[in-house]
Amino acid sequence: MYIKKHDNCRVCGGRLEPFLDLPLRHIEGAFLTSSNSVIPTRKESNKICLCTGECKLVQSDTEIPQDILYSSYFYRSNINEMMRKHLSELADKAKSYFQDDKNHTIIDIGGNTGFFLDQFNKKWKKINIDPSNVAQNCNSNITVINKCFPCEIPNVMSAEIISCIAAFYDFADPSLGMQKISQKLIRNGIIIIEFAYLVDILQKLAYDELVFEHLNHYSFSCFNYIIEKYGLKIFDCYRNSINGGSLQLWLCHSFFNDYDTPEGKERIRQIKVKEFNLELDRIEVYNQFRYDVEQHSHKLRV
DSSP states (O other): OOOEEOSBOTTTOOBEEEEEEEEEEOOTTOOOBTTBOOOOOOOEEEEEEEEOSSSOOEEESEEOOHHHHTTTOOOOTTSOHHHHHHHHHHHHHHHTTOOSSSOEEEEEETOTTSHHHHTSOTTEEEEEEOOSGGGGGSOTTEEEEOSOSSOOOTTOOOEEEEEEESOGGGOSSHHHHHHHHHHHEEEEEEEEEEEEOHHHHHHTTOGGGOOTTOOEEOOHHHHHHHHHTTTEEEEEEEEEOGGGSEEEEEEEETTOOTTOOHHHHHHHHHHHHHHHHHTTTOHHHHHHHHHHHHHHHHHHHO
């Protein structure tokens, strides 16, 4: 139950080069309530770093114990109208890949209140893997595993859909997490991953995304580096305005080509080229981000 500090990358082991020091502060999202008067109040600082190794993952050097981090969690996915609409539309698209009358399984990692899973009917076996106190409020037709992923999933050998919406950046070991996800996916299964997009964080100066919970900040290229090791591929991708700007990725096994489309391939090509032109592998880009953050925070204080 102690804080961990990292000098090397969580994914490839490369040396971390810090570019932004964030000051001592409370854990974001822990609030006193009438039913919970004991919350984490300890202050901690952290540094945001660029991996100088192969993967170029932007990440925090500080890891708060997960049983502390999620013990007094405040976010609810079902109270925001924009998020409810987004998750409902996402579920409709996911279900369109499996329109037969067979029974199916969906695993939602970081499923929060279970609102996304609620969009699937009774022919779906629904699993919510979420370590927070919020998950206890799910409907009774959802099996809740109140742990951090990866973990054991009793009586579930495989799944048609595995989703991780606004949660993959919380993984302390992204490679192990993706390996376990790939092992649970059936032959024609799909994986849906959505996270706050590194490019939006940089371009919109969204340093409010750099909270303790968000250990990693992904570009398309860095995420793709991780999944290729486990026989997965991205067959489509979309940018949206959720959480200040997110990247939504649709994955399947690399040997499965039925989901490939010319439109999806073109979206993937364009995002690769745009990231290449942004020079996301260069520390100078992040040093400029630090300068802009310092200037902006100074304006807020005066």
